[in-house]
Amino acid sequence: MRRLIPVLKQDGVDSELIMLIRTILAATKEIAFRVSQGELAGILGSTLNENIQGEVQKKLDIVANQLLKEILLDDESVRAIASEEETHVVGGHPQGAYIVAFDPLDGSSNIDVNGQIGTIFTVYPARDDVPHDDERQFAQPGKQQVCAGYVLYGPSSMLVMSTGGPTRCYTLDNTHGGFLLTQEQLQVPDDSREFAVNMANYRYWGYRTQRYFDQLLFASEAYKNSSIRWNAAMVGDMHRILSRGGLFLYPEDERNGNQNGKIRLLYEANPLAFLLHHAGGKATAQGCDILAMHPQTLHQRVPVAAGSAKQVNDFNNLVPVESAPC
Structure with a gap:
C-alpha cells in the first residue's frame, strides 16, 4: 500500500497544496484520537451555546473546530478559513495561496451514541480581487475547488479525497500515523436500490x-x-x-x-x-x-x-x- 504523499505527487498536485493537505490531516488525526477516547477524554455531551446555524454545540464540535482553526491559521498558505462553527470568515495570511472551508464534525447528533461522524473540508484558490478576510473569497462555484475530501471516524478512520482527479480512499494506519491508499479509485454505480x-x-x-x-x-x-x-x-x-x-x-x-x-x-x-x-x-x-x-x-x-x-x-x-x- 502506498502512502498519501507519493500518490499526490503522482497525481501532479502542487507541492504547496500537498503541504496544506498534510496540515488539514494533522488536525483530523488528533480529532480521530479524541473520538476514539470518547468519555475518557471528557469530550462527550453538549455545551450551553448555539452555533451560527442555531444548533446546540457539542463539546467535540468545539474541540474539532479549534484544532482545525489553529493549525490552519498557522499555515502561511492559508489566506482565510470558513467553518460551520464560525459566524464570519476568519482571516489568515494575506498572501496565502488558498482558502479553506470545513465542517469540523458532521453528524454531531451521533457523538454521544458512538455513531458515525466525520470532518468535511474543501480548498479553493484565494482571490486577489477582494480583501483576504472578506466573505467574497468564498463566493466561488464548487467546480473551482482544487481539493475536497472528508475523514470518516469509525472502526477505522478513512480519508476520501480528490484533487481534481480520481476520488481515492485512504485508511489511517495507527501504527505509523499515516494514511495509506486502500482504494485506487471509487466508482459510483449508475443505479442502485x-x-x-x-x-x-x-x-x-x-x-x-x-x-x-x-x-x-x-x-x-x-x-x-x-x-x-x-x-x-x-x-x-x-x-x-x-x-x-x-x-x-x-x-x-x-x-x-x-x-x-x-x-x-x-x-x-x-x-x-x-x-x-x-x-x-x-x-x-x-x-x-x-x-x-x-x-x-x-x-x-x-x-x-x-x-x-x-x-x-x-x-x-x-x-x-x-x-x-x-
Missing part, C-alpha cells in the same frame, strides 16, 4: 417530493426491493453511496429555516458533490448542478439530491420545480 433519507420528515415535504416516494419507491415494481439507510450524518451516508451507490436526499420542506433545505452549500454540498463528480456520480439542488452554483452567503443552504446518476435523474424528472436556483 438504496436511499439515504430521513422519512420522519415526509409530513413536511412538498407534494412533489412526497409523490416521488408514493409513486416511485412505494408503488414501482422496479424499486420494490429498495432499502432505506439513514445515518443522521451526511458524511456517513455519502461514504456508503460512494462505496456502493444509492441516493442521498435532503429536500426543502415547510418548516421554518428549511425552505432551502438544511445542507450547507459551501462546506458540505460542494465538497461532497466534487467527490461524487470524480467518482461518476451526480449531485443536484432542485435539478441544478451543485458544482455550478455560486454561493450567495457564507452559510447558504441548498436542498440536495445526490448519488447514483440514474436515481438522481429519476428524482429530478419526477419532482420538477417551478423556479430552480440555477
Whole structure:
C-alpha cells in the first residue's frame, strides 16, 4: 500500500497544496484520537451555546473546530478559513495561496451514541480581487475547488479525497500515523436500490417530493426491493453511496429555516458533490448542478439530491420545480 504523499505527487498536485493537505490531516488525526477516547477524554455531551446555524454545540464540535482553526491559521498558505462553527470568515495570511472551508464534525447528533461522524473540508484558490478576510473569497462555484475530501471516524478512520482527479480512499494506519491508499479509485454505480433519507420528515415535504416516494419507491415494481439507510450524518451516508451507490436526499420542506433545505452549500454540498463528480456520480439542488452554483452567503443552504446518476435523474424528472436556483 502506498502512502498519501507519493500518490499526490503522482497525481501532479502542487507541492504547496500537498503541504496544506498534510496540515488539514494533522488536525483530523488528533480529532480521530479524541473520538476514539470518547468519555475518557471528557469530550462527550453538549455545551450551553448555539452555533451560527442555531444548533446546540457539542463539546467535540468545539474541540474539532479549534484544532482545525489553529493549525490552519498557522499555515502561511492559508489566506482565510470558513467553518460551520464560525459566524464570519476568519482571516489568515494575506498572501496565502488558498482558502479553506470545513465542517469540523458532521453528524454531531451521533457523538454521544458512538455513531458515525466525520470532518468535511474543501480548498479553493484565494482571490486577489477582494480583501483576504472578506466573505467574497468564498463566493466561488464548487467546480473551482482544487481539493475536497472528508475523514470518516469509525472502526477505522478513512480519508476520501480528490484533487481534481480520481476520488481515492485512504485508511489511517495507527501504527505509523499515516494514511495509506486502500482504494485506487471509487466508482459510483449508475443505479442502485438504496436511499439515504430521513422519512420522519415526509409530513413536511412538498407534494412533489412526497409523490416521488408514493409513486416511485412505494408503488414501482422496479424499486420494490429498495432499502432505506439513514445515518443522521451526511458524511456517513455519502461514504456508503460512494462505496456502493444509492441516493442521498435532503429536500426543502415547510418548516421554518428549511425552505432551502438544511445542507450547507459551501462546506458540505460542494465538497461532497466534487467527490461524487470524480467518482461518476451526480449531485443536484432542485435539478441544478451543485458544482455550478455560486454561493450567495457564507452559510447558504441548498436542498440536495445526490448519488447514483440514474436515481438522481429519476428524482429530478419526477419532482420538477417551478423556479430552480440555477
